Amino acid sequence: MRISAETEREFLQAVFKAQHFSDQDGALLADTLVDADLRGISSHGIQRLAWYTRMIKDHTLEPEQQPKILKESSTSLLIDANKSMGQIASAFTMNKLIAKAKQSSIAMAVIRNSNHFGTAGYYSRMAAKQGLIGISTTNTRPLVVPTNSLEAFLGSNALAFTFPADPHPFVFDGATAVVSSGKIQVLAKKGEQIPGDWAVDENRHVLHDAKTVEDNLAKIAFSEERPGGGVLTLGGQDEVNSNYKGFGNSLIIELLTGILAQGSLSADTNTGKHDFSQFFMVIDPAFFGDLDVLKANVTNMFDRIRHLKHLPGTKIMIPGDREYKHYDENLVQGVSIDEATLDEMRAVGDEFGVTVPSEASVED
Amino acid sequence: MRISAETEREFLQAVFKAQHFSDQDGALLADTLVDADLRGISSHGIQRLAWYTRMIKDHTLEPEQQPKILKESSTSLLIDANKSMGQIASAFTMNKLIAKAKQSSIAMAVIRNSNHFGTAGYYSRMAAKQGLIGISTTNTRPLVVPTNSLEAFLGSNALAFTFPADPHPFVFDGATAVVSSGKIQVLAKKGEQIPGDWAVDENRHVLHDAKTVEDNLAKIAFSEERPGGGVLTLGGQDEVNSNYKGFGNSLIIELLTGILAQGSLSADTNTGKHDFSQFFMVIDPAFFGDLDVLKANVTNMFDRIRHLKHLPGTKIMIPGDREYKHYDENLVQGVSIDEATLDEMRAVGDEFGVTVPSEASVED
Numbered sequence: 001m002r003i004s005a006e007t008e009r010e011f012l013q014a015v016f017k018a019q020h021f022s023d024q025d026g027a028l029l030a031d032t033l034v035d036a037d038l039r040g041i042s043s044h045g046i047q048r049l050a051w052y053t054r055m056i057k058d059h060t061l062e063p064e065q066q067p068k069i070l071k072e073s074s075t076s077l078l079i080d081a082n083k084s085m086g087q088i089a090s091a092f093t094m095n096k097l098i099a100k101a102k103q104s105s106i107a108m109a110v111i112r113n114s115n116h117f118g119t120a121g122y123y124s125r126m127a128a129k130q131g132l133i134g135i136s137t138t139n140t141r142p143l144v145v146p147t148n149s150l151e152a153f154l155g156s157n158a159l160a161f162t163f164p165a166d167p168h169p170f171v172f173d174g175a176t177a178v179v180s181s182g183k184i185q186v187l188a189k190k191g192e193q194i195p196g197d198w199a200v201d202e203n204r205h206v207l208h209d210a211k212t213v214e215d216n217l218a219k220i221a222f223s224e225e226r227p228g229g230g231v232l233t234l235g236g237q238d239e240v241n242s243n244y245k246g247f248g249n250s251l252i253i254e255l256l257t258g259i260l261a262q263g264s265l266s267a268d269t270n271t272g273k274h275d276f277s278q279f280f281m282v283i284d285p286a287f288f289g290d291l292d293v294l295k296a297n298v299t300n301m302f303d304r305i306r307h308l309k310h311l312p313g314t315k316i317m318i319p320g321d322r323e324y325k326h327y328d329e330n331l332v333q334g335v336s337i338d339e340a341t342l343d344e345m346r347a348v349g350d351e352f353g354v355t356v357p358s359e360a361s362v363e364d
Numbered sequence: 365m366r367i368s369a370e371t372e373r374e375f376l377q378a379v380f381k382a383q384h385f386s387d388q389d390g391a392l393l394a395d396t397l398v399d400a401d402l403r404g405i406s407s408h409g410i411q412r413l414a415w416y417t418r419m420i421k422d423h424t425l426e427p428e429q430q431p432k433i434l435k436e437s438s439t440s441l442l443i444d445a446n447k448s449m450g451q452i453a454s455a456f457t458m459n460k461l462i463a464k465a466k467q468s469s470i471a472m473a474v475i476r477n478s479n480h481f482g483t484a485g486y487y488s489r490m491a492a493k494q495g496l497i498g499i500s501t502t503n504t505r506p507l508v509v510p511t512n513s514l515e516a517f518l519g520s521n522a523l524a525f526t527f528p529a530d531p532h533p534f535v536f537d538g539a540t541a542v543v544s545s546g547k548i549q550v551l552a553k554k555g556e557q558i559p560g561d562w563a564v565d566e567n568r569h570v571l572h573d574a575k576t577v578e579d580n581l582a583k584i585a586f587s588e589e590r591p592g593g594g595v596l597t598l599g600g601q602d603e604v605n606s607n608y609k610g611f612g613n614s615l616i617i618e619l620l621t622g623i624l625a626q627g628s629l630s631a632d633t634n635t636g637k638h639d640f641s642q643f644f645m646v647i648d649p650a651f652f653g654d655l656d657v658l659k660a661n662v663t664n665m666f667d668r669i670r671h672l673k674h675l676p677g678t679k680i681m682i683p684g685d686r687e688y689k690h691y692d693e694n695l696v697q698g699v700s701i702d703e704a705t706l707d708e709m710r711a712v713g714d715e716f717g718v719t720v721p722s723e724a725s726v727e728d
Contacts, residue, residue, distance in 0.1 A: 071651070074468070075439060075470050076651045104438070104439050104468070105439050105440040107470070146669055148675050148678040148680050149669075149673065149674050149680055150672070150673040150674055161612075163619045170615070172613075172615065172616060174612075178609075196604035196605040197605055234599055234606060235598050235610075236599070236600065236605055239678075240559045241561055241600055242560070245538055245542075245598050246598065246599075248683040251683065252525050252536060254665070255497075255662065259662055260653070262653050262657070262658070265665055283472065287435070287437070287440045287442070288442055288624045293626070294626070297623055301629055305510055305513075305517055308510065309514040309592065310513050310514055311513075311568055314512040314603075316511065316512050317608075319608060
């Protein structure tokens with residue numbers, strides 16, 4: 001079904017209030033999920049609510065705790081998220097980096113003891129709104145098989161990079177792996193097949209049944225079982241197509257997050273200490289030239305790329321284009337909720353005494 | 365044939381001296397090429413000498429000019445390479461960034477009016493030697509077809525990232541595209557086939573004949589002809605395998621280089637103004653924790669990854685492992701020079717009155 005973004009937001013805020021988040025934190029959390037659903041990134045939208053709720057119960061996530069600054073300079077921050085939700089620590093950190101970058105041209109931060117932070121792009125877009133370059137990264141649970149490996153070790157390790165442009169900023173936002181596990185979860189919930197070479201079994205054979213893959217990834221990511229297999233690095237199955245470059249990209253994120261934070265590696269978040277780590281950076285492009293000139297040059301470059309000769313029946317889209325298009329459409333038609341997610345919403349709604357929106361809400 | 369690294373170095377230094385580089389600049393240039401050949405990255409070794417020589421003749425490269433600082437703060441630098449060789453401007457810049465990062469924890473620089481800079485990894489390793497994280501990027505000539513595009517626009521846009529570790533630093537160094545054009549050049553010079561899905565024709569069909577691809581890329585990269593086709597983005601042929609992520613990675617480099625430098629885009633370096641742009645960053649990991657502890661944690665992570673269960677007959681190598689292994693081997697056995705490159709060395713040697721090393725030199 002579809003519901004309006006505002007209906008989704010009201011439902012989420014009511015749930016988060018009942019889960020003892022402050023009004024401000026609940027509004028932020030709801031905004032990150034609604035924003036993802038509007039952009040068509042349903043993997044990182046309301047379908048995560050049931051997981052967030054489980055994290056509160058097992059004390060991976062403490063709704064009433066706030067992030068703390070451990071170390072600060074004019075360019076750099078080390079933050080302890082203090083088991084708050086990743087979104088809360090990340091927005092807190094990004095606001096500080098934006099102020100620092102306006103003074104020092106560049107600023108960076110590492111967060112430890114954090115949780116899932118939604119889409120990486122949310123925080124990078126905060127910087128883009130201020131005419132700044134934003135970089136956001138996180139490690140995750142173990143999901144990804146290194147080049148030639150038969151077992152997962154790396155996280156899907158998200159990277160978002162934004163750069164000011166018109167009519168909207170450049171927003172590159174995604175897992176460094178071929179896909180995020182969320183994308184597979186969504187297909188599994190819908191009972192669909194995986195359309196590409198995304199995941200492999202314990203013999204490194206490609207699997208296409210989303211439910212089979214999702215069940216396997218759940219074991220790898222959330223238990224001490226080590227069934228083998230996982231998500232492929234960008235570049236796919238074969239070393240000859242440079243899949244070690246995707247491996248390298250994922251390792252770079254692991255180094256900037258788990259290692260710099262001295263938190264867990266993705267590989268060690270399956271059980272015990274469930275902490276994720278994040279790395280953020282903000283750069284002021286105005287150090288190098290007039291922002292309006294830079295923006296015009298970027299906008300012009302993207303227009304040239306969009307108009308290159310292309311395969312019949314396809315379009316050349318700049319990263320971010322698709323999500324802004326979905327955003328505009330979904331603001332009008334409402335966001336799409338699959339049946340399995342609706343069931344989860346009903347269970348959470350029942351538990352916390354919040355009424356679950358119905359189909360009619362799209363007319364709201 | 366094979367020649368010793370020292371013989372290669374002496375030959376190159378003599379050529380660069382005859383080409384009016386200063387002794388210091390000639391030694392640096394020679395070192396970057398010898399270093400690449402020792403690491404088995406022959407695409408970026410002495411096989412580039414003939415091209416460098418052509419660049420001097422058409423005044424793309426001015427051997428006697430030096431880089432200039434246009435703008436400087438405690439964290440940031442804007443440099444005009446002044447048509448000096450990329451290696452010269454890059455080493456100059458990286459030395460300044462290392463000093464700044466030791467003070468400010470992070471520092472960045474953009475270089476305009478530059479040239480090819482050899483391997484990106486050379487400069488990032490300068491930072492790693494000082495216990496710092498080094499990031500080096502460059503745009504290049506137009507070579508790479510965006511997702512769904514039938515024509516090249518992006519450069520192969522190299523990225524190097526280093527992180528201190530033992531027994532050697534983590535060195536991720538390569539094109540953001542599936543491969544650099546140099547790798548195809550080497551296969552073409554040897555008359556070999558392309559083993560993977562690296563390049564496509566004007567209909568986006570994969571090509572495997574290296575000579576055919578190299579001839580096509582030479583037209584795309586060095587003339588006003590627009591024959592279509594080019595090198596694929598990481599992720600390969602199909603959008604369903606997320607090749608837009610490779611496209612996004614290449615765009616990020618283009619934004620940090622050509623755009624921030626207000627130099628040419630890769631797309632516009634085929635004729636006319638031949639300038640490349642570079643972006644560098646240095647981060648002091650010691651802001652976040654004790655360097656020895658961080659290094660030990662990284663070293664331990666890599667050892668765990670190397671020992672994961674893997675496909676029979678393969679090895680799991682961390683980016684950098686292969687190149688350090690080649691380095692140790694080639695220091696003993698000499699560096700490999702193919703016949704086509706040897707012919708080019710003879711032509712350059714004849715022109716500048718420098719004796720070309722012979723096979724026997726390996727005993728030097």
